[in-house]
Structures are given as structure tokens and as C-alpha cells.
Amino acid sequence: MQYQEAKDKFISTWGSLGSLWGINKAMAQIQALLFISTKPLSMEDIMHDLKISRGNTSMNLRQLMDWGIVTKVLVSGERKEFFTTEKDVQELARIVAKERSRREIKPVIKVLDEVSSIENDGTEKTKELIKQTKALKELSDDLDTLMNKLVNQKQNWLTKSVFKLIK
Amino acid sequence: MQYQEAKDKFISTWGSLGSLWGINKAMAQIQALLFISTKPLSMEDIMHDLKISRGNTSMNLRQLMDWGIVTKVLVSGERKEFFTTEKDVQELARIVAKERSRREIKPVIKVLDEVSSIENDGTEKTKELIKQTKALKELSDDLDTLMNKLVNQKQNWLTKSVFKLIK
DNA sequence: TTAAACTTTCAGTAATTATTGAAAGTTAAA
DNA sequence: TTTAACTTTCAATAATTACTGAAAGTTTAA
Numbered sequence: 537m538q539y540q541e542a543k544d545k546f547i548s549t550w551g552s553l554g555s556l557w558g559i560n561k562a563m564a565q566i567q568a569l570l571f572i573s574t575k576p577l578s579m580e581d582i583m584h585d586l587k588i589s590r591g592n593t594s595m596n597l598r599q600l601m602d603w604g605i606v607t608k609v610l611v612s613g614e615r616k617e618f619f620t621t622e623k624d625v626q627e628l629a630r631i632v633a634k635e636r637s638r639r640e641i642k643p644v645i646k647v648l649d650e651v652s653s654i655e656n657d658g659t660e661k662t663k664e665l666i667k668q669t670k671a672l673k674e675l676s677d678d679l680d681t682l683m684n685k686l687v688n689q690k691q692n693w694l695t696k697s698v699f700k701l702i703k
Numbered sequence: 704m705q706y707q708e709a710k711d712k713f714i715s716t717w718g719s720l721g722s723l724w725g726i727n728k729a730m731a732q733i734q735a736l737l738f739i740s741t742k743p744l745s746m747e748d749i750m751h752d753l754k755i756s757r758g759n760t761s762m763n764l765r766q767l768m769d770w771g772i773v774t775k776v777l778v779s780g781e782r783k784e785f786f787t788t789e790k791d792v793q794e795l796a797r798i799v800a801k802e803r804s805r806r807e808i809k810p811v812i813k814v815l816d817e818v819s820s821i822e823n824d825g826t827e828k829t830k831e832l833i834k835q836t837k838a839l840k841e842l843s844d845d846l847d848t849l850m851n852k853l854v855n856q857k858q859n860w861l862t863k864s865v866f867k868l869i870k
Numbered sequence: 871t872t873a874a875a876c877t878t879t880c881a882g883t884a885a886t887t888a889t890t891g892a893a894a895g896t897t898a899a900a
Numbered sequence: 901t902t903t904a905a906c907t908t909t910c911a912a913t914a915a916t917t918a919c920t921g922a923a924a925g926t927t928t929a930a
Contacts, residue, residue, distance in 0.1 A: 539829050542821045546836055549814045556807055558723040560888065571839075572832045579907075589890045594908055615898075616906060625838045629846075640723055647716045654709045662706050665739045669713055671792045672738075679796075727918065746877075756920045761878055782928075783876060 543572065547586070558640070562588055563596040567605060567621055576609045576618035604631050633687040641680045648673035710739065714753070725807070729755055730763040734772060734788055743776045743785035771798050800854040808847045815840035 537545075547568045554564025565586055570577060577585075583593045597619060600606035605628065606621045622628045652669040656662055704712075714735045721731025732753055737744060744752075750760045764786060767773035772795065773788045789795045819836040823829055 537817065537821045539821065539824070539826070539832065542818045542832060542836075545814060546818045546832070549811060549818075553807070553811055556725040562888075572828075572835050574827045574831045590907080591891065591909075592889050595889090598908085623835070625835075625842045629842060640720070644716060644720055647712060650704065651709045651713045651716075654704045654706065657706070659706070660741045661739075664741045665706065665710060665713070668739050668790070668792075675792045675796060729918080757877080758879075758921065759919050762919090765878085782874095 546572065560596070562586070562592055563599055566593070566596050567600055570606060570619060570621035571623070573620075576611065576620040578614075578616050578618050580616070582619070603635055630687045633683050637680055637684060641676060641683075645673060645676050645680065648676060713739065727763070729753070729759055730766055733760070733763050734767055737773060737786060737788035738790070740787075743778065743787040745781075745783050745785050747783070749786070770802050797854045800850050804847055804851060808843060808850075812840060812843050812847065815843060 547565050550568035551561045551565040554567075555561050566582055569582060569585055579590065579593050579597070582588075582597075583590055586593075597606060600621070601608070606619050609618045609620050611618045622631065648669050652666050652673055654662070654666065656666060714732050717735035717738075718728045718732040721734075722728050733749055736749060736752055746757065746760050746764070749755075749764075750757055753760075764773060767788070768775070773786050776785045776787050778785045789798065815836050819833050819840055821829070821833065823833060
């Protein structure tokens with residue numbers, strides 16, 4: 537396998553993975569492209585490389601910046617804007633975990649909390665609803681806390697401490 | 704908030720969460736409905752409660768069974784089939800984690816492995832591709848292993864051991 | 871067997887989501 | 901200022917994904 541083939545394979549795999557995670561294809565592909573690029577890329581570079589439109593590129597770059605995964609960089613002597621992504625995988629994981637917690641997990645926990653707090657009228661079905669949503673809420677809380685803890689351990693959090701403790 | 708409102712809220716929240724996780728809305732809603740039901744439900748029950756077609760119900764029940772989250776139960780004296788879902792949240796989490804690992808994470812790791820194993824021709828861009836995909840592969844491997852370890856600890860794996868160790 | 875009760879399949883259609891491209895907006899060099 | 905270089909926005913459209921309902925398939929009671 538040669539460079540170009542490997543690059544295409546990486547970008548397309550990363551792209552389709554993205555859609556499974558609530559990130560759209562173009563967004564994931566732009567991130568992948570920047571991730572393996574040796575230097576910041578302009579919007580022009582990106583749209584040509586991925587064969588997507590200017591509008592699409594602009595919108596998805598913006599979303600990546602909202603996520604905090606991509607940043608603008610100024611290249612001296614150049615009028616146009618260049619973009620780069622976080623290159624450290626651990627830091628990347630940290631950002632993604634934090635954002636997913638904020639955008640998805642926290643709101644669900646809130647709803648579970650509301651639902652499990654309804655008045656118990658003593659009927660079977662109400663008891664079951666309360667019991668099950670409460671259990672789900674507690675699990676979600678624990679997982680969210682664990683994820684945030686893991687992710688806040690700076691440097692090698694995975695391979696060091698945690699990882700070994702579990703055996 | 705009364706029972707019916709709480710139930711609807713739970714089902715619709717769970718449904719929209721599902722789509723963020725690569726599970727479609729109907730599939731997640733069926734699971735939610737079964738999860739808070741006090742007894743197994745028939746296809747008829749489900750389609751009426753969620754207001755979805757017979758075909759849709761059938762297809763999504765099948766997928767839930769493929770995931771191992773829902774099972775058929777025989778109700779004596781009844782001709783039709785009834786369905787129930789795993790009621791224990793920990794066990795549910797275990798199944799979901801295992802399936803996601805198998806369906807999504809493992810295949811990506813395989814591609815990352817292939818891509819990071821291309822011949823190093825010494826160019827900058829090849830070196831960068833190899834370095835970055837290798838880092839990604841290692842992180843994915845670690846996360847996958849961690850997830851599977853966590854998930855195989857029977858009984859209260861979260862709140863017990865792991866959770867406290869990390870502080 | 872047969873036929874009623876039930877489930878699955880799948881072509882057609884609806885709903886949702888992503889993408890384009892051109893016009894409007896912004897910036898900074900001349 | 902003006903204007904050329906560049907970016908953003910957004911209505912129209914394309915692509916994808918989910919859903920329906922009726923026909924075909926299966927099972928079991930009589």
C-alpha cells in the first residue's frame with residue numbers, strides 16, 4: 537500500500553466512523569486530513585483535496601472550531617486563513633470526551649432525573665418507571681463522572697494509573 | 704408531571720439519544736418501552752403504543768434481538784410472541800459496550816493498523832501519516848481494552864473498584 | 871390438510887440530513 | 901475610499917436513511 541492509498545483509506549474510514557458518533561462525514565474527514573497533514577491547510581486546500589464545496593468546507597470547519605478541535609493559524613505573508621487540528625491524540629480524546637459529555641450525556645441525565653422524580657402514585661407501572669429510570673440515571677452519572685475523571689488526568693492517563701489498576 | 708407524560712418524555716429522549724449512537728430512533732424507543740414495562744409486550748402492543756407500523760416494529764425488534772438486548776418470551780396460552788428487554792442496567796451496559804466494540808471499534812483499529820504499517824519511504828508526509836495513525840491506533844486499542852475490562856467486571860464494577868481508585 | 875393467526879419481507883414513499891453554489895458579507899492592500 | 905481576495909450564509913437540491921403497508925411466508929389449532 538502506497539501513501540496515497542493509505543491516506544484515502546484513513547480519511548474515508550475516519551469519515552464513516554464520524555457519522556456513527558454524531559459527527560458528520562465531511563467534518564470527520566476534514567479533521568482526518570488536518571490530522572495527517574504536515575502543515576496547516578487553507579480552505580482551498582481542503583476543498584480540493586476532499587472534493588467538497590466551499591460552503592460545506594466553511595460550515596464544517598466552523599463546527600470543528602466550535603468543538604475546539606481545529607484552530608485558525610496565521611501564516612505570515614498570506615492573506616487567507618489556514619487551519620490546523622490538535623495533533624496530540626490524548627488531548628484530542630480529552631476534548632471529544634468533554635464535549636460529548638456536555639452536549640449529550642448531561643442533557644439526558646437531566647431528563648432521567650426529572651422523569652424518575654415523578655410522584656409515586658403506588659401503581660405498578662409508576663413504580664417500574666421510577667425504578668428503571670433511576671437506575672439508568674445512576675449508571676449514566678457514574679459513567680459520565682468516570683469519563684471526566686479519566687479524561688482530566690493529564691499525560692498518559694490511560695496507560696499509567698488507571699489501566700494497570702484494573703489489571 | 705404525571706405517569707403518561709413522564710413515560711413519553713423518557714421514550715422520546717431515549718429515542719433521540721439512540722440516533723446519536725448509531726441506533727435508529729424506533730429501535731431505541733422500542734427498547735425504552737420494554738425497559739419500563741411491567742410485563743412482556745406483543746408486537747401489537749408495541750406498534751400501538753409507539754404508533755409505528757407493523758413492518759417497522761418487526762425489523763427493529765429483530766435488530767434488538769441481534770444486539771442481544773431484547774428476547775422473545777413465550778406466554779402460555781398465547782399464540783403470538785412477546786418481547787422483553789434486559790432489565791438490569793449494568794448488564795445492558797455490558798452488552799452495548801461489547802457490541803459497539805465488536806461492530807465499530809475493532810474494525811477501525813484494523814484499518815488504523817494497516818494504514819500505519821505502510822512502507823516508510825522517508826518523506827515527511829509518509830512519516831506524519833505513520834506517526835499519527837499509529838498514535839490513534841494505540842489510543843483506540845487502550846480504550847477498547849479498558850472498556851472491555853470494565854464491562855467484564857461483574858456486579859457493580861463501576862461504583863466499586865475502579866471508580867474509587869481514580870478518586 | 872386447511873385455514874386462521876401471526877410474522878417477515880420489501881418496493882415504494884416519506885422524512886431527514888448533507889451538500890452545493892451563488893449572492894451577500896467581510897477584510898485589508900492599494 | 902475602492903476593489904480584489906477571501907469567507908459566510910442560505911435557499912435549492914441531492915443523497916441518505918427510515919417507515920409504511922400489503923403481499924408472501926410461517927406456524928399451529930382444529
